[in-house]
Amino acid sequence: MKPMLNKLSPSITKMIRMDHTHVLATFHKFTPETSADKKQAIANTVCLALEIHAQLEEEIFYPALQAVAVDREVLDKSKPEHDEMRRLIARLRSLQPGDADFDTTLQQLMRDVMHHVADEETVLLPAAERLLADRLGELGARMTRRRLELAAPHAGEIAVNTARTMPATTMVMAAGGLIAGGLLLKKALELRRH
Numbered sequence: 385m386k387p388m389l390n391k392l393s394p395s396i397t398k399m400i401r402m403d404h405t406h407v408l409a410t411f412h413k414f415t416p417e418t419s420a421d422k423k424q425a426i427a428n429t430v431c432l433a434l435e436i437h438a439q440l441e442e443e444i445f446y447p448a449l450q451a452v453a454v455d456r457e458v459l460d461k462s463k464p465e466h467d468e469m470r471r472l473i474a475r476l477r478s479l480q481p482g483d484a485d486f487d488t489t490l491q492q493l494m495r496d497v498m499h500h501v502a503d504e505e506t507v508l509l510p511a512a513e514r515l516l517a518d519r520l521g522e523l524g525a526r527m528t529r530r531r532l533e534l535a536a537p538h539a540g541e542i543a544v545n546t547a548r549t550m551p552a553t554t555m556v557m558a559a560g561g562l563i564a565g566g567l568l569l570k571k572a573l574e575l576r577r578h
């Protein structure tokens with residue numbers, strides 16, 4: 385199945401961009417007038433997606449970049465920025481949409497995430513595409529396999545939150561790599577059986 389997944393998975397840099405797009409698109413549904421239920425679903429979706437994404441980058445993407453010559457300043461601050469993001473996620477999870485700090489904590493989290501994503505998309509991803517060009521597919525397949533493991537215990541929660549935050553027509557697109565990864569794995573398993 386490994387070669388099959390390598391062929392079917394998006395490259396690691398494409399998958400990282402899809403994750404960023406998904407988190408930002410979810411946050412774009414958030415306004416001060418959004419209902420409490422929807423605010424909670426948006427926060428749940430953003431927090432879990434960021435946690436899984438950060439772990440995938442730390443386990444697979446950053447170590448691959450360590451081995452090649454990239455901008456050390458940007459790479460070295462990535463993990464501490466993830467840790468700060470995790471601190472804000474823990475704070476957000478301790479709050480309810482009616483609490484005074486709920487909106488500002490989510491906005492602060494997303495402001496930090498946007499800066500972090502800008503560094504990744506303008507420095508680290510292009511560097512990976514230059515310096516790791518022949519490994520992007522294999523790394524993408526590893527990321528798909530690991531994503532499925534990390535997301536599996538949260539499958540019900542992801543479905544409920546996605547349904548609450550997205551109109552049905554955009555759900556498939558918005559769930560991005562996660563759904564794509566699941567479909568690819570299913571297809572790869574079917575092909576292997578035949």
Ligand SMILES: [Fe+2]
Pocket residue numbers: 438441462466500504
């Ligand atoms: Fe990151």
Ligand SMILES: [Fe+2]
Pocket residue numbers: 400404437441501504
């Ligand atoms: Fe990222």
